[in-house]
Amino acid sequence: MTVRPYTKALDRLKSVGLRPTRQRLGLGKLLFEGGDRHVTAEDLHGQASQAGVRVSLATVYNTLNQFTEAGLLREVVVEAGRSYFDTNTSAHHHFFYESTGSLQDIPAEQVRVHNLPAAPAGTSVSRVDVIVRLRAGT
Amino acid sequence: MTVRPYTKALDRLKSVGLRPTRQRLGLGKLLFEGGDRHVTAEDLHGQASQAGVRVSLATVYNTLNQFTEAGLLREVVVEAGRSYFDTNTSAHHHFFYESTGSLQDIPAEQVRVHNLPAAPAGTSVSRVDVIVRLRAGT
């Protein structure tokens, strides 16, 4: 069997109609071939450098936004002034470690949110986020 | 009965040991005497101007942060790069209107979150936020 390092990323790009450029493939590989991940633009830019993928920070931002619009990523906002991008796009929730700024998925099936008021007239629910903020200590 | 326009704000400031300066009183009055509110620093600065309370944007930021640290406000993060401050500091959740960027409280008693995994070892839950994101349309 041949090694096809970019296959998953390539397929994802194709499936959403984004031209598979060197940097999109490189970033896609980093994002999609390492299990579920939560990264900031800065994080990903650093990882790209280490992995030898040459890409500017501006392009990392643009790419993350394009991937998010295309539904390949999900943006998670838990802290003012910093966006996280989550490779897990299915319904789920998050633990947020306040001391380290890191995120951890909570499977959606596991959580039950009851008695939410109905969406106000003229609107519909696009997403329900549950964020469990954790502090260090007992 | 005498009119005591700053009473509520004054009491709150005293209760947390913040010196009641002209601008803190002015901002406090705007914040605490208008029912539950969700404001950004920019919002509040604008409202202060209109109300004739002269205060710089920097001081608005500083004041919002001090009030939040003192427990008079609660910071709500729903959008990247923008912080909302909520005058309702009791446990509750939020509707977020994506199209307008506005927030609406959902009373906590009304919502039941079941089966949340326990806080990981070495941590404890500081807060559980439920954000119901609404889009315009049905």
Place this chain on the structure above:
DNA sequence: GTGATTGCAAATCTTTTGCACTAAA
């Protein structure tokens, strides 16, 4: 080739900070 994509630097936006000035106690 031709249009999409990228890189870079500059621009934007929100928020914070340093410091001289002002006001509360």
Place this chain on the structure above:
DNA sequence: TTTAGTGCAAAAGATTTGCAATCAC
């Protein structure tokens, strides 16, 4: 007085954008 608080302008971060150069098709 004495010390906390304020305003302003500059600084700091995160993110976006304009445009010429580059790459995918």
